[in-house]
Amino acid sequence: MLEGFRERKLDVTVALQELSDIAQSLGAKSLKDRLERELVKKLEEDRFHLVVVGEFNHGKSSFVNALLGENVLPVGVTPTTAAIHHLKFSEKPEATVVMQSGNRESIPFEETRRFAVGGGKSADEIDYLEVGYPAPLLKERILLVDTPGVNDLSLQRADITYSYIPRADAVLFLLDAGQILKESERQFLNDKLLKASRDKIVFVITKWDILNEEEKREALAYARTQLANLVKDPVVFPISAETALAGRADESGMPELLAHLTTFLAEERGRILLDNALGEGINATNLLAKGVDARRRSLAMKTEELERRIKVLEDDLKGQAGTIEQRRMRIREEISGIKVGAQKDLERFVDETVRQLPNVIDSAKKDDLRKFLPAFLEDTFRQWAEAEGKEIAHKLEELTEKTIALIKEDAHEASRRVASTLGTDVKKLDIQIDTFRYDASVAGVLMLGIGTMLAVNVIAGGALIVAAPLLALVVRDRVDAEYKKRANEQAPEVVKAAAAQIGPKLDEMIEEFAKKLDAWVVTAGEELYREILEVLNATRDARASGEKDEAAAKAEVEAQDSRLGKARSRIEQLRGSLWTPKDKLRIADGSAAIAGDAA
Template sequence: MTYIDEKERIGKLAEAALTKLESTLPGSSQMKTLTDLIEDLDEDSYKIMVVGEFKHGKSTFVNALLGRDIMPRGVTPTTATINVIEYGKEEKASVHKRNQTIEEFDTLDILKSYTADDDFDSDEIRHIKLTVDSTLLKNKVVLIDTPGVNDLSEQRSEVTHQFLPRADVVLFMGSLTSPIKASEEKFIRERLIKNGIDRVIFAANFMDSIDEEELDELTEFVERRLETITGTRLNSLYPLSALEALEGKKENDAELLNYSGLPELEEEILRRIESGSRGKEKIKNFTERLVNICEVIEDEIKTASIVSSQTIEELELQFAAIQKWFGDLAAQETDLQNYLYDREAEINFMVSKSLSHFGERLNDDIETRIHTFQGAAIKNLVENQLPMVIKSQFTTWIDQYEDKIHQLLIKLEKEVSQGLTRSFNQSIQLQKNQRASFNHLSTIPIFDAKSGNAHVKAGVILGSVGSVALLLGAPFFLPIVGMAGLPYISEKIAEKQLAAVKPELIMTARQKVNEMVKDFDRQLSEYIKEATNDIRDRSLEEFNRLLYSYETILNDEMDKHHNETADIKKRESKLEELKNIVTSYRSGVEIYG
């Protein structure tokens, strides 16, 4: 079954469950979550991300997929921003900046103002979103065009930590005229392999620049080189002429299009979308969400079954406990916040301790590099080598510890949901103990804390927080960039001068690194605070939704009891009336008999 088939199957199951729920348990806590799941399934898109070195024809390839010129292209490198292209009948653009502001434009021409040749600060731009009327995009396809690989490795943390992990297909655009540079190999080893090599399609552009008799041999050479780098056997490397593909589509020239190699590549993209690991991950996530929803509904049904056998007094006791919970909500939130403050402090302590050790190791490494530096080009050391080392080591720390931070937050998320459940069950138990006549009140299935998951799905809450790596924007590295302005830094320096300035350079570098570690610690603290606040808000929201569902079940059952009581009284009244009539009839018969 393909990815599309699986998604349709899950969607039909969710819609059927929602329809049944609306008629049977209209107050269910899962009405919203089912609706959200159906909407997410409907809005789910297939993300195709194009990466590669500068001047390898990535934008021309994107244009070829679209069948028209959308992305600026030329001999010199043009793409300087991350460009996200989605479907829209009304073509427009929006520039999303790091300061959270968005500039809207009613034309796609604005993209020409954001190329590598233009005078703008690319570090201020997070990404540019384009809506384009395209047949390809109508089928829920999103194209992501990126700057050169070298730029990605050094600056664009959004690409490697936000867009890349979420891409269904990653198309790596190489070149048959300059096979696999060092920067490309580094990106493949450090980023593509990490995110799943089976999502990656390797293409090699400029097939039209290679002699036909050399094409097979050169393609085989590049393919072997890629297999050595990835450590896996490639199904195929796709030689391509992006320019001829674009011209073939624009001119409706089937022969030129077939010669360009694009049709085979498009078929492979579709195959990867339907069977790739990213699609499997999304299907697994959608399936788990539906299973979790069904588990909660089952517990709501069990709860409804239990309360149906309880007396009106027992129902009123539980209803009163809910009212008391909502009445004491402010106090509950205060207790929860105090608990979160303590847990937040513990996480921050562990993170700060790790960062402190990291800072010491980084300072020692930088000091060693400065001590052992030989030569006259100290400006290159300060402007290029040291910043690259520092950025690389910060990224390595994030790769190593980001998941550990998230695991601590997920553990906290579970503890909060379990704590809310225990608190409410204790409230019920307390009232039960005060009323000895209620002997068969059992733990309410919908709030069964023993399950270890009070139906707040682990990790779902953290989705809105984002990646730790996004904290490392360009402004973060300003201190180390500022070292290039030191008065003794020049293009070249004499050996005696170098020995004299090394101690001061070491001291300055240590100061700058300490500034960055301290600032990163502060940003991580804010990140953790935001996550814990989100855990608090979403946990309370989910738990209160369960309470409202429980309240509805109790209300329905109490209404039945009241209706039954009213029916009994009505029947007794009718019987009494019948009795009186019969009695009067009997008396009359006796009188006249």
Template sequence: MLESFHSRRADVIGALRDLVGFGEAIGARSLAERIRSELVQKLEEDRFHLVVVGEFNHGKSTFVNALLGKPVLPSGVTPTTAVIHHLEYAPEARAEVVYTSGKRAPVPFEEVRSFTVGGEKAAHGGGHEGAHGAAGEGHEEVKHLEVYYPADLLKERVVLVDTPGVNDLSLQRADITYSYIPRSDAVLFLLDAGQPLKESERVFLQEKLLGQSRDKIIFVVTKRDIWDEDEEAEALSYIRGELARLVKVPVVFPVSAERSLEGKVELSGMPELLGHLTTFLAEERGRILLDNALGEGLGGAQLLRKGLDARRRAVQMTQEELSRRIDLLEKDLAGQTRTIEERRSGIREEVAAIRAWVKRDLERFVDDVGRQLPKIIDEAKADEVKVHLGAFLEKTLTEWAQSETKEIADALEALAEKTIALVREDARDVARRLGDTLGMDLRAPNVEVDTFRYDVGVFALLTIGVGVMFTNALLGGLLTLAAPVLAIYVRDKVEAETRKKAKELAPEALKEAATRIGPKLDEMIQEFASRLDAWVVTAGEELHREVIEVLKSARDDRSKAQPGNEQALVDCDKQAEALGGVLSRLESLRSSLWTPAAAAPPPEVPTPAVPGLLGE
């Protein structure tokens, strides 16, 4: 299935490359470059990302080793010494440790299985820099370990992300929950055959995972070899029934990674899981990826059609008339720049207001909780204070952050929607003026958000809305910053001293967390505003620039004593026919994505030759 997907992807890339060549041939170089860089190159570089999640001691590393076909990763490490592993294909096995600073250092591959954060191998083994950096260079925090390996699964352009196991999934690292999982193509959620679906796993599924990944979770029950045939049927029936309370149609596969690694693959359940996984990636995730790219390509082709129409009209104008029209368009663009600046000013004003009330809300939250803490501490038992105070503060901050980030996301989404509506109205005015200047019918361009981008970003308003994604992105960043500060507890203190210490530490911890997350909130709001601002500029100028670029190319051709009007018009006709062929090919490819394979039409639609494009 993945081989079939890669073949279809190659067909899509080929059609988009033809579109790039066509744009260059008619002089629409900027548009051609955007299609090349934002569609073709991204499709060429894209990978399927699988994230493996599960509690400690569920056989997660053994399972990943079974996927790879050999015991590559360490097993038996403790939750506090484990590190995230990124596994990608390479003809030769190698590994690198990646630090949060961005710095990288090679790790001898034979030491990958003994690499752990804080462990002897991580810090000193083999002379490489480990979790704490080289001697004398201070301590550096490890972000993840990148492992390159010639496994068949990875060869299919799959990236495996093995996350550290924890004793309780609620303690899972925030960047895994809010960063890795939303960007994944599939989540392999591991359950233990000996203790399936613990309460902590239910809570994690309900509160952290289902909201952002419901359609891509595959449940894997490890250690199936502890069951006999009757026990397996009964256990799987129970597991599916319990999961059905959370997921409408749970996908469950029992596996024995140990059997697979011992060579008893047919008894392991791994072939069945891999078969489903490859079909899911190719059909469910892959088709959407290609469909989005083809949709953007068709939008680019429509812009090129407008450019070709402008070129045809330019051929029929005198050199002086053509220069006069270009001058008029450039003056109109200067006027449009003022309109764009008005839109940008409106964005800045509204974003400033959002930043102000977010800062105020955070200050009020810290003050309110700080006032309530002494009473809460006095009413709790000393042991409860020591064990649960940090968790209570983190939960309180998380609940506030969830509510606050939703308000922020709603406000930014409303701002974006209003801005899009205004820019679309501006585009209609632009099309009317350009049509008058060129003496042709120009319909307003379809002003899309994140034009020529098929990846999901914070601007995917027209499909799923910004709210959920932006809230998750914010929350992940906030908790990553705040969690270490809030993990406070006091050991070996008498009750009175415990309470006294808690009353001193808790408000300070909360204030320190606020000083860290306040700038993070502000930074992410500003980042959203910057992207919206950049989009306004791009969308507002796009039609002007594309038409002017094509007209200037026509004028340059004429000044270089290119073919006369009659031949130039013949060339325009051939180019129009060629563009029609590219459009038909894109449409055919898009249609075949959703047609059963047996009935799918041939992917190739011949594209007529274009003067200056295909070597004629």
């Protein structure tokens, strides 16, 4: 299946490369660079992401080793100190520590076992450990993300839940054959995983070899029944990693799981990936068609007339800068208002939480307080962050929609002026703003129509990341007669300290969104002028150098037009062949999403 996907991806890459070559022949350098950088190269480098999630002592490390085909990772890592592992293919074993600061430090592969339990680095300093290994699965351009096992999934690192899982192509959720679907796992699935990842979860029952045949039948039936209450038609695979690693793969269940994964990645996730790229390719053909049209008309002009019109367009582009700056100023003003509103909401939340804490603490039993209070604080922060995240995401989405509407108006007006300058009809030079290219961070999620859920997850995750170390302060002391008193004294300060860190985090996220939107406004505002001017300048330069006579130049532009038409037909054909009518109906029903529809 993956071989078939690679063949389709090669066909798509070749089709997009043809567009890049046409852009180069027209002199549209910016568009050529964009096609190479954002489509061809990105498609060639893209990997499927598999994320493994499971509680500690579920045989997770053994399972990952079985996926890789041999014992690569240490087994029995202390759950509180293990780092996230990014496992990718390399010709020989290698390892790199990636720090939160972005710094990278190569280490001997043999040290990965020591590193997994701390390696002399503070867990807060480490982002992830990148491990390269010559495993067959990884050679299929798969990045395997092994997350730290914990005693309770509710304690799972927030960046795993809110960052890794939403971006994964498939999530392997591990269950223990000895205790299938514990309450903590059920709660984690309901609260954190199913909202964003329902269609890409594969349930793996580990330690299958500890059960006898009758117990296996009962366990599998129980798992499917219980999971069906959470997920429609759950995908469940019982696995014995130890059996696979012992050389008896046929008895382990691994071949069946790997067959499913490769089919799912190639047929579901892979087709969406290619559909997105082809949708962007169609947008590029629209811009190239304008370039061909501009060059054809420029060939009919005398040199002096061509120079004059290029000068008019250049002057118009300079004038456009003022309009663009107005749009950017408006974004900055609205973003400032959103940030102020978020900070006021945070202040109100802190005041209300601090006001409620004495009642919460005093009404709890002393022996229960140590366990209850941290959970209460965490849930309180999470609920606020999710609610605030929805509100912020809604405001950012509204700002984006208004900005796009204004940029489209600007572009249509610019298109009219370009058409007037070139002396051609307006319709053929009409421009459709390429909103698909606006793809970055939360902003990209909103623009692609995936909804605000991921924005909520990112914001909530950020809040919990900075709050978690502070929330832990409450439970450091022993439970004794003075605990309630100390809890009343410490808890409000913990809440305030956490909020003091969450505030800048919210500002940072909103500001990052603003930067992406601002960059897109600048690009979109100049795009039409830049592409047309590059083509006209190429025509002028060719005429000045005497490379071709008029007849040859006209023949060339008609050949380019024909070549572009064939390239577009090929891209449309490839895109149409990705999906059967049944696929399209299923997608329309909401069981999958083609982000390429935004193109």
